[in-house]
Amino acid sequence: MIPLLDLKRQYATIEPQINQAVKEVFEKQAFILGSEVEAFENDITEKFQTGHAIGVSSGTDALLLSLMALEVGEGDEVITSPFTFFATAGVIHRLGAIPVFVDIEESTFNLNPDALEEAITERTACIIPVHIFGQMADMEPIANIAKKHDIPVVEDAAQAIGAWRKIKGRRAYAGTLGETGCFSFFPSKNLGGAGDGGMVVSGNPDLAEQVRRLRVHGSFPKYYHHTVGINGRLDALQAAVLRVKLKFLDEWTEKRREHARFYRELYDMYQLDRFGVSFPKEDSDVYHVYNQFTGRFPERDTLLEYLKEEGIGTAIYxxxxxxxxxxxxxxxxxxxxxxxxxxxxxxxMSLPIFPELTEEEQEIVVGEIRSFYER
Ligand SMILES: Cc1ncc(COP(=O)(O)O)c(C=O)c1O
Structure with missing residues (x-):
């Protein structure tokens, strides 16, 4: 069996540290916000030089709180990608705003900046580019168009923590280019918690403060409400687990990238191009973090069934x-x-790419794909 993702293998490598961190939270019996969450927020601001980070209950709520802080509401239009997890558009709808979908680039699956400007109207209140599968969208033209029309950008970086793109010769990290950036710590993400969790990052102190208030029902000072927020806090237990895991994020990301390179070698070796298969393309000057390794496969649904019978886990995102x-x-x-x-x-179809995957397993995966097309 080669699963799409095997979190047990990861846990086996960090079990004592995780158990200790969880134990310390239990000893303190302080579960809501507090010093663990603050320390984790500081870790994130330091790592990505973001200015402000606010731990929230999920990636979905990171997006929701960002839009709420920007006062997106009834009748506003919000432009995003149609090729993303449902949450990106769900939060727009929940606020009474209208999702406007712009088609994607064929090569990267990310929102196509060339199609963006014609979707803008006087009602456009926000643009949400999604860094799909771990590769950053083409943020420079997107940011330029947004700036020209004075429209805020919220980055959906749920799948792309640690990804970057070279812009004007400098590394720009996913999440740090918009008014806010939104991370998800859903367990299958590159930095995954022990349940739901998320983070809003922002360089804008006023917006960050508004998100901070909105995550506690809009309360400020405590028990006084000028705006109506949500219960959107990150748990102390999640923060404790995520702080341990954050230390390994770079190493794990490098492993994912090594696996991507090896998949490409195998692709050439097994001549998968002959069957019309394509593996994901990296844009130039990007650091793709491969939350997913997603290719295109002729007869995709039959192939998926075949791989399932061979004990290989895949998914359709x-x-x-x-x-x-x-x-x-x-x-x-x-x-x-x-x-x-x-x-x-x-x-x-997405293939297994978790850090602990072995080269032998990758050979089996690609070998089986080849066998399917030669059957
Ligand atoms: C692109 C994208 N946006 C938003 C989300 C929502 O994150 P969460 O599941 O933490 O609410 C996810 C992940 O699930 C995602 O992949």
């Missing part, structure tokens, strides 16, 4: 683009409106 989701039928999109997202949904 995502089988139906958001503009065609039944709950968004009211938006009036039709099949064919966003052809690149729709094509990706038909063709993509």
């Amino acid at each position: 995502y089988p139906l683009p958001l503009h065609l989701q039944p709950c968004f039928a009211y938006l009036g999109y039709r099949e064919g409106d966003l052809p690149h997202a729709e094509k990706a949904a038909r063709e993509v």
